[in-house]
Amino acid sequence: MTAQLAFDLPAPASLRREDFFVSPANALALATLDAGGWPQGKMLLIGPEGAGKTHLAHVWAGSAGATIMAGGSLGQADIESRARTPVVVEDAADVAGDPRAETALFHLHNRLAERRLPLLLTAATPPRDWGLALPDLLSRMQGTSVTRIEAPDDALLSAVLVKLFADRQITVPPTLIPWLMLRMDRSLAAARSLVARLDAEALARGGPVSRQLAAEVLDSL
Template identity: 65%
Template sequence: MPRQLAFDLPVRPALGRGDFFVSPANALAVAQIDAGGWPAGKLLLIGPEGAGKSHLAQVWATETGAEVLAAADLPEGPAEALAVVVEDVDRIAGDPVAETRLFHLHNHVLARGGRLLITASAPPRTWGLVLPDLASRMEATAQAALLPPDDALLSAVLVKLFADRQIAVAPSLIPWLVTRMDRSFAAARRLVAELDAGALARGGPVTREIAREVLDSAARQTP
């Protein structure tokens, strides 16, 4: 149902498997996660902001009963679950306390025969970890990569972002946007948020005219 434009409704991301669009840009990573049997029971999922790391990790967590934790908020004690997702591990680099907690969680889960899915935006060698033992374990972890989006995936991401905001748009607007926008997941998020704000300000639907204004404004701000 289209959103009522008089109200700024909250965004409710859809995170089920059916909401995750598989394309050549992410098919290998999806296959690696689904296959299981990860070397040493752990896998590092790498991809840029908005690439679907959290979505894919949540799908796996739902299907396996895994506990989902943010790397910056890891508990001091051991995790009880045998399957654990730790998100945004690269963000704790340089924090000795957080790194130590991840090191102990890593060892505890795997020593019990559990599985560990870790997400980050780049390979471990770029993180700048200060704990050598953790760095060596992360660098030895098998990796699955979410690649930059192709047209099909970028189109699907736009459709999902609009749906998360309960915005109905003309189907022809999606390919029109794909050929003109910056080709990244982060750009898609910004674009949909700005189109939403523009439509709310005008009290009407998202139109090509609004989209053209938003894209032109972004182009003028680009150095």
């Protein structure tokens, strides 16, 4: 059989609220964002890579009418115009080491506070670990309340695998998910990488995602 050309195009991930699987690993973070009324109108959502911070931030942004900005792009942003709605800053730690971006986040924080508009930030680590050079920004970030998404439990990891396959419109045998969980690295980043590899291999071979294919892919990792 001639192998098909496989293009590893990014699968569009669904970021709707109904597709956010609630588990003990993230239930407190979801409840905190839903409750609102955060101290000083700001909240920092911390969690490991691929834990669902982006999904949860988009859920909150949709309900709050918030603008979503990337930390690394703040240095080029028109802060005055962006600070007229609630704001989400994703990967806020990316401002560290960029004087323009650090200054922009400092001014964004202050403008939103003046206008009594909420600010949600996401990051993998607490502000003390970001390497911020601007003392006033570090002080404001360290004074921000924190909620966390914890490492994935079995229920969350299983749900994420199901969702990742569904996002790529891949149907798999029901027994494949628990089989994978016993053999894969137990992180959401590993789940995303594994599903992408399985998708690419299945496309290249022109066949389904099966246990045999999964075993071969896992052996190659």
